[in-house]
Structures are given as C-alpha cells and as structure tokens.
Amino acid sequence: MRILWALIKKEFYQIFRDPSSILIAFVLPFMLLIIYMYGINLDTLKINVGMKIDDPSQQVTTLIDSFKSNKYVNLKVYNDKKKMYNDLVGSRIRGMIIIPNDFSSKLDRGETAEIQVITDGSETNLANYVQNYSKTIVQQWLMASSKYSGESTPALINVSSRFWYNQEINSHYFIVPGSLSITMTLIGMLLTALVVAREWERGTMEALLTTRVKKIQIVLSKYISYFILGMASMCFSVFLIVAVFQIPFRGSFTVLFFFSALFLLATMGQGLLISTVLKDQYTASQTALVVGFLPALMLSGLIYPIQSMPVPIQWICAFMPSKYMVSGLQSEFMAGTVWGIIIPNCIFLLVLTVILFILVYKKTDMRMD
C-alpha cells in the first residue's frame, strides 16, 4: 500500500510538472466548451443568400422585405446576375433566389407564378437550408399578403409537433454536454497512451523494475492518478456547463459522476493498452489518435446520428465507449435519469473496463527484453 501511494505521488509530480497535462485537462475543455456553446450550431443556421429581382412591382417589395426581415437569412440583393453567379461559385453566398419579371402579373391573373431557387450543392447541408427557408418564407408571404391570400381552406389535419426533453430544440443542450465525452476521451486515451511508453522510452521503467514494486502496483498507480486528473477535469467541465453556460441539467449528479467514471476507466484501459503494447510514444500517440480518438469523435452519435448509418458501421459504433457515453450524457442532462439507458450503458462500459484492465495487466512486462 505504501509503495502504491508512493507511485501515485510520483505520477502526480509528473502530471503537475508538465504544463501540458493541465492544459489538456482544464484549458482545452474550457476552450472547446466555448466553441461548442457559441461557435457551433446544428439547426436554424444563419446563411448568406443572394437575390435578383426582375419584377419591379409593389407586391415584390413586400416579398423582399419578408426575406430581409427573416433572422436566418442574410439577404444580398444583386443587380447583376453574373456577379451573383460568381459569388455562388466563390462560396460567398449559399444560394440564389431569382424572381422573374412576370411574377406579379401572373399572380394577379390567378395563375401559378414561378420563383427560381438555385443552391450551392457543394454545401449539401446548407443547400437544404436554402430550399427550406425560401419555401417557408414564400408560403408565409403568400398567406399574409392581403391581395393573394384568397379563401384557401385550412388543412383538415392539424399536426401538433412536440419535442420532448428539449421543447425549443436548442442544439446546444445536447452538443455541449456531449462534448464532455470528447474531452474525457482526450484525457483518458491520449494522456494514458503516452504514460507507459514514456517510462520505457526514457528508461525509467528499468529503474522501477529493479525495485520491489509489483506489477499490479504499477498498473494501479497509472490508473488511479490519471483517473483523478480525468474526474477533476470532468467536474470542472460540468460546473462550467451547468453554472456558467446555464445548460439545463435534469438528472442526478451522483449518477452522472459514476457513469462518467466508468467511461473514463474504459477509455483509460484503451490508452494504457496501446501504451503498454507499443512502448514507444511516437507510435502510441498516433495510434491513440487514429484508432481511438477520431473514431470516438465521428462514431459516437454526437454530431452524426448513428441510426442513419449503414448497418455494418452501426456495428462498429456499438464497440465505441463514447457512443454509450454520449447517449447517457444526453439523457442525464435533458431527460433526467433514464435507467433504461443508464443501466445497459453502464454494463457495457463495466465489461469493457474489466476486459481492458485484464489485458493491460497481462501485457505489462516486468522484464527487459
């Protein structure tokens, strides 16, 4: 026990003497949270749209006004069609709306008038937004305009849409808590991927092996010290999310704590396994990055919905601890503790943690070969 304590103390000295561990545990999460909170948005995007009007009538000005007053559209009116095309090609606008010269005369005659909407398909997601925004704005304008609204009968079916757990469908409510899984993966996997390899590379492992230290003590000291660092960082992030960014939290902090602890242990197992097997920081860090971190980011369901992916890839996702972390975090923050999600996710993480721990233990060499 005394030896273990001494080893943990040694790890902590190493952590505190290298400013980069503090950077990754506290500064980077803070930076990322700010970016996720203010820099990123997954819905109701504001986009630049160009417009060219060939019909100078009074009616059209009210239509332009409704485009201009829409808070999701930055409208830029062009006189020169060529210039608008160039701006679309140069990615300065995402779409173009062209109102032909017979627009109001056709409406006046009760015919179907046409509006051209051209989107930049190379920005596939934004192209959809251009379509939807222009469709909605034109419809609303038509309904509201006293001249054209006519006597259209209301629809028979009233669709009342409800969004549970997040009424105003604010994407920050799910992406900001979800980003916790990214910072914890960073600490859990990237830092620990370096830690054992470093000892081998610098030869300090040899020094350790000549002492009476047991294998289990080496493994545990790595686990415990980085676990404490990771959990401290987690608590710091949760404090920022709940107290500073005012993201609603409906679950229980105790459940969140234990759940995140399991996740952290699972990712630490991955990192330590990489480090123990490769024994070289250069390859270990790259492996952690490409095998661990990037998949954890892309296949966790945080940004890209898993159920939309092809089935083979869904299977790969099923082995990503971050997938379980993201769904658990989102439920805990937005819906309160949902045992139907927390329990299976915990079981998965626990099994993974145990398997990885055994592997790390088995792979830890006590000999200099």
Place this chain on the structure above:
Amino acid sequence: MFRRILTLIWKEFLSIWNDPRSRVIIVAPPFIQLLIFAHAATMEVRNIDIAVLDKSNTVESRDLISKFAHSRWFKTIIPVQNEKQLAGLMQDQKVQLGLVLNTDFSKNMLKKKSTDVQVIADGRQTNVASIANGYATDIISQYENEHFPKKYKSTPRINLQVRNWFNPNLIFLWYTVISLVTILATTIGLILTSLSIAREREMGTFDQLIVSPLTAFEILVGKTVPPLLLSMIMASVMSFLVVHLFKVPFVGSIVLFYIGTFFYLLSIVGIGLFISSICKTQQQAILGAFTFQMPAILLSGYISPIEDMPIFFQHLTVINPFRYFLVIMKGLFLKAMPFSDILSNIIPLMLIAVFTLSLASWTFKRNLD
C-alpha cells in the same frame, strides 16, 4: 549546402519510414477511416423508428400509417396500446418519433371537420428531431391531399423551381468525403511535424543535430520537406480514391489542386514545427497539435457555416488555414472554381505559412543559442 539538406531530408524520411509500425500507422488508418467515416459522417436522417398510437383504428388511420411504412425515411413502425408505452419507448431511445391519432380521426376527416394529429420527437437529438418531424408533417399533408383534396378556386400559387448546382441530387457523400480528405491530410501533416523536433529532443538525438555542421535553417528545411511530401502523397492518393471509388466528380484544375494543397500543407507543417519548437516533450507536442486542430476543424465552416458564428469567431477564422482549404477543395472538386477565387484563398494560406515557418525558425534559433 544542398547535399547536407538532402542528407537530412533522407534521414528524416527514413526515421518515419524505416520503422514498420510507424509506416503502418501513417498509411493504413487514413484509408480505413476514409472508407468508414465516408458512410458514417452524414447529416441525413434515415432509418427512423416510430411508435404509433392509433386510437382510431380505422381504414383511414391505417392508410395514413402505411404511408409512413412505405416512406424511405422510416424503418420500423411499432404499434403501441397506450401513451405510457409510447413514453417508455421514447425515453429509452428505442424510437425517435411518436405518432398519436385520436379516436375521432376518421370520423372527423369524413365529415370534413378538422382533427388533431400529434407528432412527438425526441429533442435529445435536435437535428434528428427536427428533420424527422419535417418528414412526418410532409407525409401527413401528402396523405390529406391525396385522400381529401381541397377544391381550389383560382387562388394564386407560387411554384418554387429548385436547382442544386454542382451536386444536383444533393448527395451528402460528396460533401463528406471531400471534407474528410482535408481533415485526414491535416492530421498526418500536423502530427508528423509536431512530433519531429520534440521527439529528437526527448530522445537526446537533437544534440547530435546541433553539433553537426547544419545551420538552423537547414535543419528546419530538413524537418519540413519529408512530412510535407508524405502528406501531399496521402492527399493525392485519397483524392484519387474519392474520384474513382466514391465517384465524386473532379471538375477543377489539377494544377491548382496541387498548388492549393502545397500551400495548405506548408502552412500546416509551419504550425506543426512551431508547436514542436516550443515543446520539450512529445506529450506537449501532441497535445499542442490537438489544441490547434480541434478548434481549427470546428471553426472552419465544416460543421456550421462561418456566417452563422458570432462576430468574434468569424474574425478568428481569418487565421484558420483549414477554412481556406475547404473552400479550395470543394471549389476544385465540384465547382470548377476559377483561378481568381482560388487565388484569394491561397494568399491567406501563403501568409500563414510564411508567418508560422519564420516564427518556428525564430523560436528554434533562440532555443539553439
């Protein structure tokens, strides 16, 4: 002087290439990731599972439900008996959408009286929720128009003619794979360079370099060329795959592609070397690389467009090389972007490259003295 630089370049190249593990870790994962992430990283919402509470249980209501079953967006339809069951399925994320039809559904419809239909979406995944809700609303109004068409008296209508340029069918995969090539090439270039000096410093071989007749400038050139070459080769091979495997068109100029890629990767290598020159250990270097790369990708317009960000972040993206390269890549692959637009995106890259490389050589020299 050239001989000396060439020898150093060769040595650098060998140190990356001679270790079979490092060779595998550099070459294999980007391709595997390109293949997997290409299908995973989609904002499209498919395979939606929906719980249906049909209290009316009539021919009409079953008709409406079968419309959902035949839609290509929905996968499984789970009939439920009561609200509680529906809430349970929603809570455990077994379904993404719920549909509730009232007892008076077909009675009212046949009498041409309005009726309520509830669509409930899981707000924990806002993107999925709002898109799935949109699909559901479309299906319901389609159903109404087919089965209970309204009689239009010549009410004016507007027809939106939508065209998507550069990607007529809005294939999301095109957008994804082009962005992925840029992300993966960035990762390779950044990691290789940021680790290079730090690694030699930690291993002690850096002192050997310093006592050699090489000047600081020569060492820096020797450190720049191999990662630049390697990541350019990777970018070309991945782009080749994008065109021939994923069938994404490449309509721009190959020469501009190489000029753009060269300056982009040069700026990335400059950033990597700068990070490396201020770091003492590999841990600091890799974490430093991360602290740059994560925000750079998030604030590039890849996830949400730059015009949607707060002004502060918009200004910050001016120094983000990733932002310019995304425009160049999409412009060359899909839009045949003209030289002037490409140039206006290459110039910032040149400036960033010159700045970071000179900063790197300055800190590097200062450290030598």
